[in-house]
Amino acid sequence: MTVQFKMPIDLYRDGDHYTLNADLPGIDPSKVDLDVDGQLLTIRAERVAPSTEGVRWLARENRSGSFLRRLTLGDGVDRENISATYDAGVLSVTIPVAEKAKARKIEVVTGASAPVKKASVKKADAPVAAAA
Numbered sequence: 001m002t003v004q005f006k007m008p009i010d011l012y013r014d015g016d017h018y019t020l021n022a023d024l025p026g027i028d029p030s031k032v033d034l035d036v037d038g039q040l041l042t043i044r045a046e047r048v049a050p051s052t053e054g055v056r057w058l059a060r061e062n063r064s065g066s067f068l069r070r071l072t073l074g075d076g077v078d079r080e081n082i083s084a085t086y087d088a089g090v091l092s093v094t095i096p097v098a099e100k101a102k103a104r105k106i107e108v109v110t111g112a113s114a115p116v117k118k119a120s121v122k123k124a125d126a127p128v129a130a131a132a
Contacts, residue, residue, distance in 0.1 A: 004068040007045065011071075016102060018077065018095040022069060025089035026062060032091060036079050043069045043091065076101030 010021045024032065024045050031046040049064035073079055078096040085092050 004066045005063055007043070007067045007069050009069060013097075016097045018097070020071070020093040020095065022091040022093070023089065024067065024086070024091050027067075027089070029086040032086060034084050034091075034093065036073070036082060039073045039079075041071045041073055041082070041093075041095075043067075043093075045091075 007022045007024060009023075010019075012019055022043055022045075024047075027045050027047045031048070033042075033044040035042050045067040047062070047064045047067070073095070076098055078098045081096045083094045
């Protein structure tokens with residue numbers, strides 16, 4: 001059975017997008033896999049152990065193996081335009097807010113004969129939720 005480690009992440013909203021930073025030091029970028037399936041964002045990474053032949057370890061704190069993180073994406077994000085970069089051991093994922101979820105002004109008209117405009121109210125759920 002392969003053990004999968006949970007990578008530490010930071011997740012925040014900055015204007016019209018969310019940024020997820022995952023710490024993946026020492027991982028070859030070609031060993032990082034990011035995919036979206038429906039509302040599930042999955043990050044997988046693999047850190048290959050260095051050769052241990054002839055080595056006598058005095059300390060070994062860096063984990064080798066598979067890393068996995070899954071996040072549930074809400075309806076308020078633009079899943080088609082998610083992008084990612086990897087720099088200095090940090091995977092940065094940019095998750096845009098969907099147009100329909102962005103704040104907008106609603107025109108208020110005056111007068112008894114003015115047409116009434118209906119404003120749709122959205123449920124205030126978090127658009128991105130951390131899973132296992």
